[in-house]
Amino acid sequence: MAEIQPLRGWRYSPELSQRIDQYVSPLFDVVSPRQREALYQNPLNSIHLSVPRGEDPAGAALARLQQWQQQGILRQDELPGIYAYYQYFRLPGSAREYCRKGFMCHIRASDWAENVVLRHENTLPAAVNDRAELLARTEFESSATHGLYRDDTFELERYLDEAMLNPLYETAEDYQGARDVLAVIQDARVIRRFQQVLAGREVILADGHHRYEGSLAYRQARRAAAGTAYTGQEAWNYHLMYLTNAAADDLRILPTHRLLLELPGIGGPAELLARLAPYFTVLPLEDPYGLPERIAGKPWAFGLYLGEGEVYKIRLRPEVHTQLDWLTTPEVKALDLTVLHYFVLERVLGVAGPEAQRQWPGVAYVRNFPECLTRVDRGEARAAFITNEVSMAEVERVCHSGAVMPPKSTFFYPKTIGGFLFASISEAETTAPFSSVFHS
Structure with missing residues (x-):
């Protein structure tokens, strides 16, 4: 089951x-071109480490990281800890303020076949290679992936709530309208309890499949190079992850609609x-x-x-x-989106099979509902299929x-942000003070 470790986080001075609002950034796969350009104008924004650019992006990120460390722009906490991370947010049409409670730590990067960290989507090799190269050059993680564990007793939340009484810092409002708050737990007894709780559980990867697979690729390369000297305790065995409780009501999953940019043969x-x-x-x-x-x-x-x-509600007979004869499990066949992809994309439009559909440029994935209608009205798309959200139970x-x-x-929703906490997996972390205390 999941093995987690505290870390000596790197943070802005x-x-x-x-x-801190000036230095955090959206994740590399959700930042828009306009947002990206605005963030690049700030020479200290974390986007320079998470989405570097230039002829040698990874090399540019390494040079900037070393400069920031030498100048004290980024500083490392002396003691290892687990970092409580709360996100306060609202949803359109609701007066309720949600609070998604979780914590950031290092988790051992386990291969999919080990069934410790479970995925729910496939990845694109090019994106994985990009993340792996950046990690290999910098040995530094600028944003946490998002994992889910289930604990119906909510045991860990009381420790997180206590830590939040003394936050390290918080954003006023991030790019998506959420308020992010960070605190740290450095009590060894409490950290061990976190380890014990997670040791009995699997983790579902909610967000960050490409970054996680990048960590796996880097770990495999380092392990092969280490040969008989490999101990399993090296810092590069671990990956920065934000863990939240799948049993919590504040865990929200929003729908992603389908825009058909073309209707082949119709x-x-x-x-x-x-x-x-x-x-x-x-x-x-x-309406x-x-x-x-x-x-x-x-x-x-x-x-x-x-x-x-022309507005319609359609429902499968x-x-x-x-x-539906795809070679997959009954749990996948029962999903709304499987129905949509099979009966609309394959049967009606002739784009046959999941792999062909993943590569097909005729579909766009849009989260904003009014945008779907606007793009059809403008002639940018031929049709919009509006979907329900996937439930946490279906994901599990x-x-x-x-x-x-x-x-x-x-x-x-909301997404985690980059630059709120950084983590190193360099060799120096393997032999850092107190690092061996939390290994079983």
Whole structure:
């Protein structure tokens, strides 16, 4: 089961931490080009380490990291700890303030086959190689991946709440509107209890599959190079992860809708509807902005917007579900998005098979519902399929079945931010003071 370790975190100096909002950044795979350019204008923003650019991006990140360390811009905590990380946020249409509670630590990077860390989506090799190269050159992690463990007793939350009484710093509001707060636990007795709780559990990887696989690739290369000198305690065996409790009500997963940029072999809306009819019941509606409410909580139901007042609710005919013949588990076949990808992308549009669909440029994945409607109205897309969110229970069932979901199935909200806490996996961390205390 999961092995976690405390770490001696690297953080912006106390002077800079007072203005931490200026130095944090979105994750490398969600930052928009406009956001990216604005952040690059700040020479001390963490994006220079997480998404470096230039002819040799990894080399540029290493040079900047060394400069920041030498100048005291980044400083390392003397004692190892587990870092409590809370994110306060609201959702549109709700007055409730949510608080997602979790903690950042090092977790042993386990191969997928070990069934300790479970994935729910596939990765793209090019993106993994990019992350692995950056890690190999810098031996430094600028953002935590997001993992989920389940503890229905909520034992660890009381330690996290206590740590939050004395926060290290917090953002006023990050790029997504959340307020992020960081604290640290350095009590050895409490840290060992965290280790004991996680030792009995698997971890589901919610976000950061490419960064995690980059850590795996780097660990494998270092282990092969170490040969008989390998001990398993080397710092590069570990990976920075933000762990949250899957049993918590403040864990939110938002839907990701599908925009069809083209309709191969289909003349227009009437022909699309005719091809959908053998598989779906089709109900015309008037208000496109009411689509999320009309499909909410209904399995295999989707909103369909074709522009020019053509709005529909479609729902799979239950008797045709048995036609779904992809070689995957029943848990995956039961998902709304599997139904959508099979019966719409494969059966109706002829894009056959999950791999072909992953590579097909005719579909775009959009989280913002009004944006879907706007892009169809502008003629940038031919159709918008509006989806329900995936539940945490569905994620857990799929992961434990050993399968993966269709691409872009989950959007855990809010995202963690880069630059709030950094972690080193250099050789110096292997022999750092107190590092051996927490190894069993």
